[in-house]
Amino acid sequence: MPTHESFKPALPALLAALILSGCALGPSGDAPKVPQPEHYAVEATPPSIGPDGARQQFVLGQRAVPQWWQAYGSPDLSGWVNEALRHNHSLAQAERSLAGAKEQLRGQIDESLWPKVDAVGQATRQRALGLPTMGPPTNLYNVFAGEITASYTFDLFGVERYANSALAAQVDAQSYQFDAARRTLAANVVITAINAASLRAQVAHTERLVALADADADEMQRRAATGAVAADDVLAAKANAQSLRAGLPGMKSQWQAMRHALAVLMGRTPDNAPADLDIAALRLPESVPLSVPSDLLRQRPDILAADAALKVAAAQEALATAEMFPSLSINASFGQSGFTWPKATGAAGAVWGLGASITQPIFHGGALRARRKAAQEAYLASEDNYRQTVLNAFQNVADSLVALTQDADALQAAAAARGHSEQSWRNARRRTALGAVPPSFARAGERQYLNARLGEIRATATRLADTATLFQAMGVSIDTPAEPKKDVR
Template sequence: MNGRLTRAAAVLGLASSLGLAGCALGPSGRPPAVPEPARYVAGPPPDAAPADGPELVAAQAPEASWWTTFGAPELDALVAEARAANPDLAAARGRLEAAREVLRAQVGATELPSVDLGAQAARQRALGLPLELPPPLPELPRTSLYDTFVGQAQVRYTFDLFGSIRERNRALAERVEQRAAQWRAAREALAANVVSGALTLSVLQARLRILASVADGLRRDAAESARRQALGAAPRAAVLDARRQAEAVAAQIPGLRAQALTLRHALAVLLGRTPDRAPEAIPFERLRLPARIPVLVPSALLAARPDVQAARAALAAAAHDAGAARADLFPSLTLTAAMGRGGYDWPAALSPEGALWSLAGGLTAPLFHGGALRAQQRASLRAYAAAEDDYRSTVLAAFREVADALASLEQAGAAQAAGDAAAGAARGAAADAARRAALGAVPPSAARAAGRQAELAELDALDVRAQRLLEAARLFHAMGAAPSAAP
C-alpha cells in the first residue's frame, strides 16, 4: 500500500510541476503600450474658463450618478426607472448570469474529478452451450435463466499536465468578464441615452412655446395689415407678406411636435413602457448646467471605461486560447477507477467474493493530425495580435471621445456667451421700442417687430444653452462608469 501511495504522489507531483510550466506556453496577455496624451484636446488650452462653469477638475474616478448634477429630480427618476425596467438591459444581465453558470459548469467538469454511482439488476434467459456428453449422462439444458446484481462507483480524472484545460477555462472566464464589461457599458449608455433624450425633449417643448408665440404675433400683425388695407392705409403686398411670415413660422410647429412625440415614444421604450405612457417633458428652466465635471487623467480613464475593460478581457482571453493551443501539442493523462460489488444474487454480491474493482490509466500523445494542431496554434497567435490591435484602437477611441466632448463643451460655452449677449441686446431693443411706442414715437407694429426679434434671439440662445447641457452629459458619459456600476 505504501508503494502505491508513493507512486501516486510522484505522478501528482510530476503533473503539478508540468502544469506550472504550462503557464509560459502562451503570450502574457498584458495590454500593449499605448501612448497617453499630455492633454486631451489639440491646440493651446483656452485662455479662461467661462464664468458660469462648469469647472473641469482633474480626478481619479468618474462621477457616480452624474445625471443628478443637472438639478432635476424628474431626470433622476427617469434614469432609475430605465435601469430597473429596460428589457434590453435585463436580457443582457440574464445572458451574463447564464455565461457565469456555464463557466462554473465547465470548471467543475474539467478541473475536478467526476464521481458516478451506478446500480443494475437484471434477470436474463440466455442460450446454453450444446455439449456432447457420452451416455449414460443426461443431456444438459440448452438454455439458462439467471439474475445479475451490480453496484459500483466510478471515478475519472484528467491530469492537466501542460495546462490545456486550465488555459481554456481561463479564456472562458475572461470572456465572461468581457461580457460583464459590455453589460456595464450598456448600462451607462442607457443612462446617457435617457439623459440626452430628456434634455432634447425639454428643448423641443421650449422651442414650441417660443415659436407658437412668434406665430401668434405675426398673425396679429397680418390681421392689423388687413384692417389697414381695408381702410386704404396699406398695400395688398404688405398683407400678403405678413401672412407669409406668419404661416412660414407656423409651418415649423407640426414638424417639431412630431419630433417631440417621436422622442417621447423612444423614451417610453427605454423606460420599459408602452408609447401611450410616454413621459412628459421636463421644464427646461428646471435644468441647470453642472457646477463641476471631473476629467480623469488618461491612466484613470482607461481603468474606468467599460469598453476598454472589455477589450482588455478579450486580449487576456486570446492569450489563454494561444496557451491552450500550444498545450494541445503535448500528451494528456487520464486515470479511471471503479469499485463496487456484483453477483448472481444479493447474498453473493454482498459477500467478499462479490467485490469488483478496476484501475486504468491512459496516456495520449498527438502524433499526426495533418498539421491541424500547428495551424490552430498559428491561428490563436494571429487572433492574439488582432486583439492587441483592437485594444489599441479602443484606447485611442476613448481618448478621442473625451477630447471631442471637451472641445465641444468649450465651444458651446463660447457660443452661449455670444447667444446670451445677443438675446440680451434684443430684449433691450424690444423694451426700448415698447417705451417709444407708448410715447407715440413709433407705431405699435414696430414694437411688436422688436419683440419678435427678441423672441427669435431667445430661440437661438436656447439652442446653444441646450447644446451646452448635452455636451456636458456627453463628457460625463465619456468618463466611464463609477465603481458602483459593477454587475
C-alpha cells in the same frame, strides 16, 4: 500540410523551449504600450470656459463622482436616472446574462478541479443467438448491473487551467460591457430629458411666433381693405404664418418621441412618460473632472473590456499549445452485476476496474498546429484591437472637450443676441404704448426676441447634453441604486 514524421521531432524541441522559458505556453496577456498624449485635443484644453455666470472649470486629474447627474441640480432628473438603473429591461437582461456567465465559469472550474463521479444502473433482457450444435438456437437472459464510476484527468500542461483563464477573462469582459451599458443608460436618460425639455420650450416659443404671424396677416388684411397695402403683401403675410405653422407638427413629433424614449429607458410604457423638465431650471455643472490619459486607461469600461479580450486571446493561445502535449487520465469503477437479481446483489456479483491512460497527439492532419497559429494571430489581433480602442477613447474625450468649448462660445453669442433683442423689444413696446409707432413694430421686436431665444435654448441644451457626454467619456463606474424603502405604516 505537416506529416507525422515532421511533427514528432517538433514536439521535443517545443517542449524543451517551453522548459527553458519557464513553462510559459502563451503570452502574458499584458496590455501593450500605447502613446500617451500631452493633451487630448489638437489644442490644449483651457482650464475654464464660458462667461461669468455660465463658466465651467476642467479639473485635470480629478476622478468624476459616480452619480455625476446630480450636478445638474434637478431632483427629478436624478430620480429618473436611478429609476432607469433599477428598472430598465435591457440592463436587467445584461445583468442576468452576466450572472449566468459567472455560474458557467464556476461550474467549469469546479468540474476541472474535482474527479467526475457517476452512478449507473442497468436492467435489460436480451435475446442472443446460440450455436445450433450446442443447446437451443437462441438464448434469453437478464442482466442486472449497477456501478459507480470515477475519472480524473491530470492537468499536466494546463489545458484545463488555460481554459478556465480564458472563460474567466470572458466573464470579466462581459462585466465591463455591463458597466458600459449602465454608463450609457445614465447618459441617455440625462440627454433625452434635456432634449425633451428643450423641444418643449421650442414648441411654446414657436407657437407664439405663429400667433404673431397670424396677427400680422390679420392687420395686413385690414389695411388691404382700405387700400393701404397691396394684395401681394397680404398673401406674403399669410404665407409666412403658414410656413411657421408647418414646422410645428414635426417639432411636436420630436418632442413626444423624446418623452416616449425617456419613459422606455426608465422601464415605463410610453403613455406613462414623466412631465418635462424646465430647461431654464437645469444647472450647468460648474466643475467637470478631467482624468489624465493614464487614468483613463484604468477606468473606461471599453478599454478594460479590450484588455480582458487580450487576456482571453492569451489564454486561448496557451491552451492551443497545451493541447499538443500528453494528457494523463485515471478511471475507476465498482459495482454489482449478474444475470439474476440475487446474484447481482450478492458477493459473487461484485465487479470493479481500475486503469490509467496517457494520450500523446501524433498526427492530426496539421489541425493542432493550425489551431495554435490561429490563436497566435487572434492574440495579435487583440493587441491591435486594444490599441485602437484606446485611440478611440482618446478621440471621444477630445471631441467632447472641443464640443464643450465651442458650445460655450455659441451659448455666449446666443445669450448676447437674446439680450440685445429683448432690450429692443422692450423699447418697441414702450414706443407703441406711447403711440409713436404702430403695434406691428412691437410684434416685430417680439419676433426678433423669440427667434433669439430659440437659438439660446438650443445652445443651452447642446451644452448641457455635451457635458453629460463628457462625463460618460470619463468612464467612471456607477452602481445600481437600491430600491427605495416603502413606508409600511
